[in-house]
Amino acid sequence: MLDENLPTYHFKPSTDSPLHTILYFTHNGSDSAATYILMRADPALPQAKNKYAVALTEASSQSIIYAESLVEPSWTQPTLSQAEIRANNGVPPPATPVVPDTVTLDLYNPDSQVVIRSKPGSWGKSDSWEFELPEQSFRAPSASMLDRDAEASAPPIADVVPKVVFRWKKESRLGKEMTCYMVGRSVDGRKSKEPDITIAMFKESRHGGSTVTIYEPNLRRVDVQDRKGLDIVLLLGAEVVRDVWLNPKPGLFNTGASPPPTAGRRKDSRGQSSSPVGGVTMSGAIGAAVPPPPPTTASAVPPPRKDQHEIDAETRRLQAMVAEEERQARERERQARERERQDAEEARRIKAMLDQEENERRRKQAEVEAETERLRRQYGVQGQAYGGGPSPMSPEGNVPGLPPRPGGAGRGTYFATNNLPHPSPxxxxxxxxxxxxxxxxxxxxxxxxxNGGSSGGGGxxxxxxxxxxxxxxxxxxxxxxxxxxxxxxxxxxxxxxxxxxxxxxxxxxxxSRPREVDGDDGRKLTKKRSTHF
Structure with a gap:
């Protein structure tokens, strides 16, 4: 699922009937609710022989049909090559159905037809299927009986009505996914190209179901009046495209017995009718007459071996896929066991490393304690300073004291003398x-x-x-x-x-005594800074 908030339809086969497929709708993460039923024709009915028919009905009442589609293939003519006839044991190969290039969807109330055209892909381009929807599908309401009668007998929508062009495009050449884009408009048969706008996504699951997701944010850009009809065309068209072109099944057209009888005359490559083939055929000798093949009936025609070959190939593919899944499961288990073993070894290695580090730490601690005890016994504890004195290793203990000042008191003399009574000088x-x-x-x-420096005056x-x-x-x-x-x-x-x-x-x-004058009294004397402060 692309997003659970987007409108999504899940196609799931019904458990009551293999011909019915129930469409469950979910939006904004709500629980799935049965909305539509996709019904296929019963191959046992004679009306369903050599045809493909499917219809979309209401889930609560299957009598309400919203849309249906009927596809009748064209048939290949028997070959005229005697080599191929001899390779087939003298029996001409049966005619095979040819898938048409267009499929028509019939919508009811209002009645309209939507034609899906197939466009094969080229180099670098994938296959695509294109269809158109009118912008206006409903007439204006009127109380006149004439308008009602005209509406009841109105012809299909003319080409002059503007239409919106849609295209289912295959995502990859090998994948089974499609995306529906709005590619432009069509007016009077002339198309105008516009940038592709995503409208819906189709995805097929492995279990036979499929999913159609409507890309709701881009619906506001779609100028289509009949929104219900757009949803029905997207759902039914996606299923028809998958069954007819994308992933066709062997019994698509219910070819149980023989192809329908062809006309007496068949057309050649130039479109001209020719007479039926006679009993004379050019096989090797010019003009050699070859007896006509014996008439065959429906019961004498052997069943085609293509179905059995496809079944065997599918069986082998499924067996190979199951074997591959089992091998991958065993490989995942082996890798898981290997990871567990590596994790256990890593845990043991880390634990051993931690134990080794712990033992090393304890050994070093024991050596330190033993050396400490030896030094204590050798030197004792008398030299250790436990008091408040400076440690021998401290920087203050290594600083030597100041020498005593010559002729003067120590550093604390002034403060000590100030605390005592001042003696006479x-x-x-x-x-x-x-x-x-x-x-x-x-x-x-x-x-x-x-010697001669006695004071003058002789005191x-x-x-x-x-x-x-x-x-x-x-x-x-x-x-x-x-x-x-x-x-x-x-x-x-x-x-x-x-x-x-x-x-x-x-x-x-x-x-008074004679004083010597140096002659520099006029200069400013500079006081020498004391070493005390």
């Missing part, structure tokens, strides 16, 4: 500051007194703590002496090199 040494050019030459020169000399010699200055009343002393923050060589503090101290010192 000690007396400043005599040689605390630079005096003259003798102060250059290293940090030791700051604390050593110069009292005080001995400084730390081993300062004589010749120092008197204690200064400078308020910064507490910071500039040896116990102060700036009492170190780094702070004592600043000329700012030296000049400030010289200005507030008691007494």
């Amino acid at each position: 000690p007396p400043r040494p005599v040689s605390a500051g630079p005096s003259g050019a003798q102060m250059s030459g290293g940090s030791q020169g700051w604390w050593k007194p110069s 009292h000399q005080h001995s400084a703590s730390g081993g300062a010699g004589a010749g120092g200055k008197k204690p200064s009343s400078n308020p910064l002496s507490g910071l500039l002393g040896s116990g102060g923050v700036y009492g170190n060589p780094a702070a004592s090199v600043s000329n700012f503090f030296q000049r400030h101290r010289d200005q507030h010192a008691e007494g």
